[in-house]
Amino acid sequence: MSEQSPTPEIVQYPLLPLRDVVVFPHMVIPLFVGRPKSIKAMETAMEAGKSILLVAQKSAAKDDPGPQDMYAIGCVSNILQMLKLPDGTVKVLVEGGTRAHIRDVIDVRTHWVAEASAVAAEGAGAPEVEALRRALLSAFDQYVKLNKKIPPEILTSLSGIDEAGRLADTVAAHLPLKLEQKQQVLEMFDVKQRLEHLLSQLETEIDILQVEKRIRGRVKRQMEKSQREYYLNEQVKAIQKELGEGEEGADLEEMEKRIKRAHMPKDARKKAESELKKLKLMSPMSAEATVVRNYIETLVNLPWKKKSKISKDIKQAQEILDRDHYGLEKVKERIVEYLAVQTRVEKMKAPILCLVGAPGVGKTSLGQSIARATNRKFVRMSLGGVRDEAEVRGHRRTYIGSMPGKILQNMSKVAVKNPLFLLDEVDKMGMDWRGDPSSALLEVLDPEQNHTFVDHYIEVEYDLSEVMFVATANTLNIPPALLDRMEVIRLSGYTEDEKMNIATKYLLPKQMKNAGLQEGELSVSEAAIRDIVRYYTREAGVRAMEREISKICRKAVKQLLTDKKAGDDKPHRITVTPKNLDKFLGVRRYTFGMAEKQNQVGQVTGLAWTEVGGELLTIEAATMPGKGKTITTGKLGDVMQESIQAALSVVRARSRRLGVKEDFYQKHDIHIHLPEGAT
Incomplete structure (x- = not known):
């Protein structure tokens, strides 16, 4: 009616705002109406010729939209059927008619009324329109084949539509476009522009569907492979169960879980999984299976990630x-x-x-x-x-x-x-x-x-x-x-004072505990400990001293038990002093103090350094008639033998000063002996 008049006719219609729905011309759609104003608008439309203006809301969250919350272009539709439901809502079946431009919205309290004018299609007779119509129909055919959600029968109904604008609207109604995109199509009055826009949208959707199809195919192949492997594994388990090897399968599953829990690096995990695959194919009784199992156990038991929390205090x-x-x-x-x-x-x-x-x-x-x-x-x-x-x-x-x-x-x-x-x-x-x-x-x-x-x-x-x-x-x-x-x-080795401190603070309490002695049962004086260091041990460390203290503790326990058996029930305290130390450790083994108080003919004391501590050496020499030979005994090393030769050369060089006759070295042999010369 408005297509032939130069000034569009403005008509009043009951207005129904829609959430998340755009109704196109010639589109039949069921609607559920629940808002009081919307229900009243439907009832008014039914009374006044069944025409109603459907328009989309800009925001679906608005429960009571105003004029500013609605789009300016809607669709004048015809109510085909209306049914009131028990919960108070209304189910209505509508068919889209023509596009309409809303000029004004009037609030009549009970519902909205819109003053709108119909919008005519433009450019329907352009030469490119037919070509675009065919291209759109062909593209939609391809789209329907890819999209299983749209029934193929829709193509039959589309092929019977000759009008390009109606075809475009029908295609737009079936495309999964957003509300804003569908409203944009509704607002396109130029048929050519609408066809071009929808053709572009269809091509995009076809590309997306083709990618989805490839992904689905890939996933399906992977699932088929996984299902096949699962089926084969279940068959293997069943065979193993029949052969009495069911427990082995459970062990392999547990081992697979342990590999995952071990947090191995990528290479190690790959190696473990590879060996596990081999193991699954082997007989559990074979020697090779034992080797592979031990290898996987070794990998799993190694600490790949677990750490102690290091103290920084x-x-x-x-x-x-x-x-x-x-x-x-x-x-x-x-x-x-x-x-x-x-x-x-x-x-x-x-x-x-x-x-x-x-x-x-x-x-x-x-x-x-x-x-x-x-x-x-x-x-x-x-x-x-x-x-x-x-x-x-x-x-x-x-x-x-x-x-x-x-x-x-x-x-x-x-x-x-x-x-x-x-x-x-x-x-x-x-x-x-x-x-x-x-x-x-x-x-x-x-x-x-x-x-x-x-x-x-x-x-x-x-x-x-x-x-x-x-x-x-x-x-x-x-x-x-x-x-x-x-x-x-x-x-370095411990000094005498350090040894005494170690004995008092560490060794004596430790050995008393090992021997079962109470705190007040044994007392070792400081002087006794010093004598142990001086006369019973000669070492850089403290092991020998610990053995001597252990001996004292054992003898003390023996004495306490002996006294108890003899009927002496009084509490005893055994005190070790330098005077009674020999009763516990025996006679002194070493001397302490000056090596020799007086010089001895043919004897001298030497000091040797070794990697394990110092050593005192007693060097003895004797002369006898002979032919000038030098005899050395005592397992001497090369260095000691060279030192003897050097000492002999010094003495010979000073023979006149020392009063030694010159022919002494030709008529006498010299024997030098080091009892511990192997040091």
Whole structure:
């Protein structure tokens, strides 16, 4: 009616705002109406010719929209059917008619009334419209084939629509466009523009559907593969159950879970999963299955992520070190320095210390003390007499009875990746045709390499960079390359005063406890302890002194029990003094004080230095008629023999001053004897 008049006719219609719905011309759609104003508008429309203006709300959240909340373009529709529901709402079936431009909205209290004019289509006769109509129909045909949600019958009804504008509206109604996009199509009065816009939207939707189809196909193939594997695995389980191997399947499932829980690096996990696949295909009774199972168990048991929380409390660490050991200030200072730096630097390389000292000075026990001070777990590996490289780096799996090296075995035992690892007696390693273990240790003790340590058995990299290595040695008889990787801290022998402090504070209470003595049952005087140091021991450390104190404690227990059996029930207190010390330890073994008060002919005292402490040597000499030979006895080394020759040369050079006849050396033999010359 408005298409032929130059001035559009303005008509009043009951107005129904819609949420999330845009109604197009010729579109039949059911609506549920629940708002009082909307229901009243429907009733008014039914009474006045069944025409109603449907317009979309800009925001669905508005429960009572005003004129500003509605779009300006709507659709004059015809009510086909109206049904009141028991809950008070209304179900209505409407058919879109023509586009309408809302000029004004009037609130008549009970409902909204719109003054609107119909909008005519533009450009329907343009030459390109027919071509665009056909292209749109073809594209929609492709879209329906890809989109299973739209019934194919819709194509039959579309092919019967000759009017391009109506076709465009019908296609727009079936596309999954947003409310704003559908409203934009409704507001396009130019048919050509509407067709071009919808063709572009259709092409975009087709591209999206094609991608979705590819994704669905890929997912389906993966699911089919997974289902096939699951089916085959279930068949294998059923066969194993029939053969009595059902428990093995449960073990393999548990092992698979343990691999996932182990938090291995990517390479290690890939290796473990590969070996597990092999194991699933093997007979559980085969020897190869046992080898593979042991290998997976080794990988799973290694601590890949688990750590101890390192203590950074400097004061507490100092207290622990002082409580456990008397003296040893250098090594204590080095540990406290390490902890101090660690408080500033979050991740730092642990020091590799080498404690060098005589036997019994407390190197091994100091390692345990350092572990307590830093709150690390302690693990010890003795290298004394080790000659096989495989002890460190493991055996290759091709050998029967192969196993990982002691490094990884101990890491599995301690179950954390940052323990304190004590390498005991590192100077006593040997080498033979099986390899050199000291060379294998080069990788372990190098901070630049040990984060990628590879054991021959596991064949994947393992990170040792967070381990704190402490080595102990009696001498520096260590290969230079290995020694270069360690920070050497010398532990000198204890002085007499230090030994007395150690005996009083540590050894005596320890041995009394070991012997079952109460605190008031035994007393050892300071003078008695000093005599033990002077006359019963001669060492750099304190092991011999501990044995002597242990002997005193045992004899004290024996005496207490003997007195009790004799009927003496009075509480006893055994006191050890220098006067009765010989009753507990026997006669004195060593002398103390001046070596000799008077010079002895043919005898002199020498002082020797060794890696394990000092030694006093008694050197004896005798002359006899002969032919000028020099005889040496006492298992002398080259250095001592050369020293004897040098001394003899000095005496001969001073013969005239010393009053020795010149022919004395030709007519006499000289015999020099060192009872402990092998030192």
